[in-house]
Amino acid sequence: MSGPRKPRGLTVYAIAYLIFLYAPIILLPMFAFNASTIIAFPLQGFTTEWFVRLTGVQALHTAVRTSLFIAVVSAILATILGMCAARAGTRYEFPGKGGILGLIMLPLVLPEIIVAVSLLVVVVQILQFPLSAWTVIMAHTLICTPFCIAILNSSFQNLDASLEEAAIDLGESRWNAFRLVTLPLVTPGIIASLLISFTISLDEFIIAFFLTGSEPTLPVYIWGLLRFPQQLPVVMALGTILVALSILLLIVAEYFRRRGVRRAGKTETGGFL
């Protein structure tokens, strides 16, 4: 069997696209290991100095801790909200269902700067909350939830509705049926959702920049460093670590999502990777 000839133009386009997308990310580790404070070619030699220097900065450690705290809490909150929405969307019929679910997915396409500014207005002007890690958590939960819904929808949709009914029929309560049958089957989806929203929160800059209080998150801290040119290689080193970590988390998340789909005995129905 021979398929139709691939159009040349598309191949060129795809390669150009990939270079455009990933070249900056490849430059990151190149300069992170470059033995010069100036970010320019030609490269000067190999060093791990910038990574070593990272370990000595106290403010950086605080920023990492803040970011981790925000990312963990946001991931848990967004996943719980995502589970509720995914279950409601796949199991129940209610008036205005399509519209409501569309509305929940909206933050996915809104410009982050708009979300950030309007949240700032709401939090500071209307609710009069002091800015803190919790305001960032609120905002991150908001932007992570659509991703969680997308992932968990595929997990819940793949479940046969009669599985839970069978458990109830065999004497279990509604909650136990959910706990004993549905939960184990969607666990891979839940893990994937936690990892994705954790990654999003950890990497997010604009909203954190607007809503953070006295303790900056890691991306906000990095932004602050950029004012000092001699710190640039350190930033590159930090960026390298973050990119590696994000890619790793994304792969693990997708692995769990696929495993979930397989476990429910169904074939692939989309996803992120």
Add this chain to the structure above:
Amino acid sequence: MSSDKALISLRDVDKFYGDYHALRDVSLDIFPGEFFSLLGPSGCGKTTLLRTIAGFEDVSSGTLSIGGQDMAGVAANRRPTNMVFQSYAIFPHLTVAENVGFGLRRSNYSRGERHARVSDALEMVGLGGYGKRAAHALSGGQRQRVALARALILKPKVLLLDEPLSALDKKLREQMQVELIRLQRQVGITFVLVTHDQEEALIMSDRIAVMFEGRIAQLEEPEALYQRPGSRQVAEFIGVMNFLGAHVISNEGNALELDVAGLGHAVIGRDQCPGGPVSGMCHVGIRPETMTLLFEDRGDGPVADGVVDEVVYYGDMTYYDIKLDGVPKPITLSMKNMIGRPVLDIGTRTKVGWDPRALVAFS
């Protein structure tokens, strides 16, 4: 109706999904130990009725009682019923033994007792030794058996089965039909089976409720249902029935004198009008196997003349479409194939022997 002896009793049950009237005025009694079938075309409300009994759907009006106890407000997990789902609903993350033993989680049995009961249940459905297998790796027939064992292990008063055999191939389905009958006799539990396959219902059931559009059209034992269907609709749904125009000549005492198109003069009993009294113009139904092609021998019953219009050879049987003289629409009759009995060609003139006792008349 002796509803005091009934195990399941429905009275004037209606069910609405929004505006859609899914069950219409359903009243029926199912007795202990019975193999009861709900038979009807797709979308007629069989699953809805079964799920109502199981407690997954509320009735919109009317009452349902099981074992003399009103089931209003009794949740599905508190009812003495267990269900075999159409999709089998085998828990894919558990082993076969864990699936079968699922309902025992809430019992007070020791681990050893539980294990023994799971083994017994698996043995009963012919899956002895399969306990450690992963449930998602089973074949369709094996899943069906696991679902049966899982439901029966709780010794329910009623086992509800929603088209349990429809996903199996023909051979396996026929084998499972026999096994289900044997199993039901062995455990003595009341079975309520949903099916759209009239043959399956006739083979397996003690009694059959035929449903159309949310209504019970007829509730009978298989033989009576087949021989004396209560309406044309039921007659056409169950097996094959030929219909011929007729008119009533006289109507005296217990006998009805008819003139039937293509067949001629016939006298039938009043019990041959199961759909109620007939008069004037009417329809007469006759099953294919109650008629015979007369080759050289002339039977002693009444005879009609016709021409062979179509021949379908089935191996053990041959189905003929015959155009009776004076009737434009051919009727179907079936003949058992025997050594020395020829299969007629299309266009052959032939004589058809028939029996007035096999007729049913509808107005």
